[in-house]
Amino acid sequence: MSDYAVAIAEALDLSVEETDIMRYASMMHDIGKIGVPDSILDKDGALTTEERKIMQRHTIIGGKLFATSKFPMVKSAGEIALTHHEKYDGTGYPRGLKGKNIPLNGRIVTIADWFDALVSKRSYKKAWSFEEAVKDIEERSGTFFDPDIIKVFLCIKPTLKKLLRANQSIESAIA
Ligand SMILES: [Fe+2]
Numbered sequence: 001m002s003d004y005a006v007a008i009a010e011a012l013d014l015s016v017e018e019t020d021i022m023r024y025a026s027m028m029h030d031i032g033k034i035g036v037p038d039s040i041l042d043k044d045g046a047l048t049t050e051e052r053k054i055m056q057r058h059t060i061i062g063g064k065l066f067a068t069s070k071f072p073m074v075k076s077a078g079e080i081a082l083t084h085h086e087k088y089d090g091t092g093y094p095r096g097l098k099g100k101n102i103p104l105n106g107r108i109v110t111i112a113d114w115f116d117a118l119v120s121k122r123s124y125k126k127a128w129s130f131e132e133a134v135k136d137i138e139e140r141s142g143t144f145f146d147p148d149i150i151k152v153f154l155c156i157k158p159t160l161k162k163l164l165r166a167n168q169s170i171e172s173a174i175a
Contacts, residue, residue, distance in 0.1 A: 002026045003163045005112035011152045011159075012108070017072075025077035026109050029084045032062030044123055059085055059094045076105055084109045087144045100146075107146045111137065111153060114144070119164055130161050 005026040009019045033041060036058050040051045047055060062081025066074045083097065083106025090098035092110075102110075118133035128136070134157060141150035153160075 001029070001109075001112050001116040003167065004115055004160060005109050007156055007159050007163060008108050008112060008149065008153055011156045012149065021073045021076045022105060022108065025073055025080050025105065026112065028062070028066075028077045029080050029109055029113060030058060030062070031065060031077075032058035032060065032081055035061040056085070056093045059083070079103050080105050080109050082106070084113055086110065088146050089143045092144075102146075107149055111145050111149060114140075115160070130164055134160075 002023055006019055006023050009022040014022065036055055040047065040055055043051070059082050063078050063083075066078030066081065069075050069078065080103075082094070083102050086092035086095065086097045086102045086106055087110070088099055088102070088107070090096050092102075100107075115133055115137060118128045118136060119130065121127040134154070137145065138150065138154060141147045
């Protein structure tokens with residue numbers, strides 16, 4: 001997931017420092033899941049409304065873990081953990097932030113995380129093809145995702161495809 005977030009950050013012309021921060025901070029986006037019971041994390045099939053609420057708390061837990069740090073990388077990790085499920089149209093969680101009120105690093109990671117989830121195999125779904133995943137993301141421009149970032153995302157399709165192929169090779173080598 002971090003590879004995709006970094007590729008988007010680079011394409012957005014973020015500085016080398018900011019891109020480096022993105023690389024490491026984005027790796028911890030789901031760290032708050034340490035506070036979610038395994039029975040929910042490992043559940044096969046759909047979550048109940050109550051279980052979904054508990055799962056969604058991983059954003060708040062992750063945000064709190066890093067909230068007081070003065071270090072830019074750790075601060076960014078907290079911001080990403082807190083905001084990577086917010087949606088551009090305000091329908092995300094935990095705070096229902098809208099548009100550019102969602103920090104840029106959160107707006108980038110939400111796209112990278114969605115893309116990674118689509119192209120990955122899960123117990124409840126097959127891995128989508130690169131083309132299917134890109135089409136789905138393009139269709140959610142302006143609703144789930146920042147349309148300005150999606151424009152950039154679509155410009156770097158060859159880079160994203162290469163990264164996906166590289167990640168798939170690594171995964172099949174260790175399987
Ligand atoms: Fe998450």
